[in-house]
Amino acid sequence: MAEILTLRDAVKRFVNDGDTVALEGFTHLIPTAAGHEIIRQGKKDLTLVRMTPDLIYDQLIGAGCARKLIFSWGGNPGVGSLHRLRDAVEKQWPQPLEIEEHSHADLANAYVAGASGLPFAVLRAYAGSDLPKVNPLIKTVTCPFTGEVLAAVPSVRPDITVIHAQKADRKGNVLLWGILGVQKEAALAAKRCIVTVEEIVDDLNAPMNSCVLPTWALTAVCHVPGGAHPSYAHGYNERDNRFYQAWDPIARDRETFSAWIDEYIHGTADFNEFQAKLATAQEAK
């Protein structure tokens, strides 16, 4: 059974230094509030897994929380580069970042394999690509029935996955909808799973066959409305495209980035305070 906790308590108890952490959400339902809380609590030496690192990992990498990044597309969607990711890869700032690079099809399959309790995923991929030359974990396997040579990649099995979702009930069952990405697979592939939600209700009223994660498959559920910002939660809020654009100049420069982290993350007690501060700053503009 999932415990209903504050995000601060959930991160304190279930995210450890050195963990392999997946904060998933394919553009939609990105658990930004959890990323902030990990920075606030100064977690270190994390191996971060995410198909699209996005702003959430740009912040964790720049804040010095990450030792390694496992990913498949590292840009600021619709805007350009992730400058903190690039600075870490190109100039080792604030510390060296080991990267393990895959394709989307590979990582999506690797999450499916992780959730399935399998050691590796098999897919038709990478023939003719240079990626296997720079990622020795991309190997091949020969089909025992047809002889076809296919790609074999290790499954993703995080110590802890965090996702954002729309609703939970008071027992901690979670309902999500819209673009699901790999949310369900990432949750079930992990040893522990925290879900932040827009609201907690008496009854999910989930239609048959909808995407429900049962409470007994989760570790903790935290009520964090708007916790995916600047990503979005379908039906609750919209993607803040302006923030994605505003992030570019903030992250471009080490000083402006560090000042932003100090003011907005270390300078706030939790995501509620962060949102209030951000709103005040935006009104002042």
Added chain:
Amino acid sequence: MAYSTNEMMTVAAARRLQNGSVCFVGIGLPSKAANLARLTSSPDVVLIYESGPIGAKPSVLPLSIGDGELAETADTVVPTGEIFRYWLQGGRIDVGFLGAAQVDRFGNINTTVVGDYHQPKVRLPGAGGAPEIAGSAKSVLIILKQSSRSFVDKLDFVTSVGHGEGGDSRKRLGLPGAGPVGIITDLCIMEPEEGSHEFVVTALHPGVTREQVVAATGWAIRFAEQVSVTAEPTETELTALRDLEARTAAAHGQAPGEA
């Protein structure tokens, strides 16, 4: 109607999508061209985005690959793993529509690094869905602006394979799809030459000279025996494109040129 070279590129790319075909769409230029096709010549084209929407019919262009508009207008939304497993690898995609940072004469694509992988001059976003789209879609279209920096003699990194080293490379690699069948730029259209699979210019956009194309290509680009001139964008095409861009800019709070 007067038009820009970028508009010519988008219109020329949109015309390549046949009505009723199933298209796996990359974000950015491919998405713009694919939606223009849906709004003009190919109303029944099926647009699939890697985040999960199948049959998306957005009224404004998505800024990210997972915008809510894509989900709301889709016939169905499936998990990302399913998109790659059942729909792409399962052999149901007619056209993979890709952008690129760099492309070579065989339509191989680099979106990973400029310079050495371990000490890159420029770190690019990486693979995303492209390597498997390039491998498994029945055919591939590539759209990007042409310059000698983007059309290079040798790629620093092959992220997604086109025709490999040319000839029967794809067959030897065991790739199921036919690979790239067209590269559409702001200057011209290139198609693979039969046999060698090297891309040659088959159409110049109106007013573009061979010298311009040569200067904007990093390898010794060749021209097909018959080089046609692309038909100018029609009023219908331009109006549909400009309306789409204006709706997009208004929805995303951008200036008109940004969309």
